[in-house]
Amino acid sequence: MGYSCSASARPCPKSFGSVTSRHDRKGRLAVNAQPLLEVRNLRAYIGTPRGTVRAVDDVSLNLDSGQALGIVGESGSGKSVMARASWV
DSSP, X not given: OEEEEEOOOOOOTTEETTEEEEEOTTSOEEXXXXXXXXXXXXXXXXEETTEEEEEEEEEEEEXXXXXXXXXXXXXXXXXXXXXXXXXX
């Protein structure tokens, strides 16, 4: 059995050129602010005796300061694998 994951970096969707605009908790504009978590094209494949399972395939997300993120899905849909692979 094996486990592998990969992600590639891409510009944030809220970017314009080299300047990224975001707002802080008080609604003030923060120029070039970095997200707390940015995941692009995350894939996590798990090798099993029956073959490779695509537990997570092409997930992207941004989490800015002051935001909350909830992951919802059916049992076995890859929520925990995605969370663990995001922190690698």
